[in-house]
Amino acid sequence: MAILGVDVGGTKxxxxxxxxxxxxxxxxxxxxxxxxxxxxxxxxxxxxxxxIVERTGATVSSVGIGCGGPLDRKAGKLHEVxxxxxxxxxxxxxxxxxxxxxxxxxxxxxxxxxxxxxxxGAGQGVDCLVFMTVSTGIGGxxxxxxxxxxxxxxxxxxFGHSKILPDGPRCNCGDRGCxxxxxxxxxxxxxxxxxxxxxxxxxxxxxxxxxxxxxxELVARATSLGDPFASGVWSQATYYLGIGITNVVNxxxxxxxxxxxxxxxxxDMLFEPVRKVVRERAMKPLSADVExxxxxxxxxxxxxxxxxxxxxxxx
Numbered sequence: 001m002a003i004l005g006v007d008v009g010g011t012k013x014x015x016x017x018x019x020x021x022x023x024x025x026x027x028x029x030x031x032x033x034x035x036x037x038x039x040x041x042x043x044x045x046x047x048x049x050x051x052i053v054e055r056t057g058a059t060v061s062s063v064g065i066g067c068g069g070p071l072d073r074k075a076g077k078l079h080e081v082x083x084x085x086x087x088x089x090x091x092x093x094x095x096x097x098x099x100x101x102x103x104x105x106x107x108x109x110x111x112x113x114x115x116x117x118x119x120x121g122a123g124q125g126v127d128c129l130v131f132m133t134v135s136t137g138i139g140g141x142x143x144x145x146x147x148x149x150x151x152x153x154x155x156x157x158x159f160g161h162s163k164i165l166p167d168g169p170r171c172n173c174g175d176r177g178c179x180x181x182x183x184x185x186x187x188x189x190x191x192x193x194x195x196x197x198x199x200x201x202x203x204x205x206x207x208x209x210x211x212x213x214x215x216x217e218l219v220a221r222a223t224s225l226g227d228p229f230a231s232g233v234w235s236q237a238t239y240y241l242g243i244g245i246t247n248v249v250n251x252x253x254x255x256x257x258x259x260x261x262x263x264x265x266x267x268d269m270l271f272e273p274v275r276k277v278v279r280e281r282a283m284k285p286l287s288a289d290v291e292x293x294x295x296x297x298x299x300x301x302x303x304x305x306x307x308x309x310x311x312x313x314x315x
Contacts, residue, residue, distance in 0.1 A: 001061040003310045007302030008067040010034045010083030015048040018307040022120030063096045063104035064310030066112035070155045076106045082172040112305030114141025119308045121296035130254045135261030138180040183241035185216035202229035220266045242277025249282045260295030
């Protein structure tokens with residue numbers, strides 16, 4: 001018996017089979033750009049799941065699904081998710097339960113990732129931790145007393161929408177100055193694009209045909225080469241991320257803040273300035289309590305989290 005995990009994203013989805021211990025047996029990454037809409041993307045996700053099941057010959061005992069929120073975990077339905085236009089109202093648990101003949105469970109993707117780290121990763125044995133994903137957007141998951149904390153409406157942990165600059169750039173949520181708009185991969189790309197459009201000189205111009213093609217990955221690469229413009233963009237974004245994490249540390253006093261997501265591939269270039277800001281700006285006893293570390297499952301943290309969601313007897 002095996003668990004099928006589905007980590008749904010606005011540009012890609014990871015599908016995989018795992019043992020109940022969290023050990024990944026086999027997985028696939030599926031391109032699911034949100035412009036294709038839910039029908040095409042769900043078909044591609046289900047096909048990937050069927051291919052994996054056929055190759056392994058496994059029997060699926062349960063399906064765990066991690067997806068961006070807000071969502072209704074108990075009903076298995078999505079609300080209006082900013083990076084999944086057209087998916088609102090879909091009951092993902094019914095869709096995947098019917099497809100694979102097993103019970104399916106839905107969870108906010110960042111909460112799922114926190115559950116994965118608590119069950120199988122760096123958070124094992126830690127009663128109080130926060131997971132934050134820093135990628136296209138910024139999300140959060142909270143573990144308190146060894147259990148996921150979801151809030152009264154079960155959508156707690158939206159740290160990406162904490163307000164850092166009240167009159168800052170517009171966020172996908174519709175408000176301004178959110179951490180996500182300032183420090184996510186999308187936010188970094190926006191800041192770099194605006195600077196290049198205003199005439200900034202940078203090695204980035206040699207790598208792209210127009211400012212609209214700049215990405216956070218390219219900003220990180222240019223920063224590693226000492227490019228002054230890219231370094232400024234990166235420094236500002238990591239400062240804002242540090243401020244956002246400082247607020248989390250002051251509010252929740254966690255033992256661990258675990259960071260995952262594409263932007264964290266930059267390693268120490270991201271972690272060192274973020275840790276410095278938290279040391280300087282968080283209340284001293286609280287900053288002394290916390291460690292800020294990378295997710296142990298690397299790029300598969302979302303899949304491992306989805307698997308943890310399906311291990312219902314843990315929670």
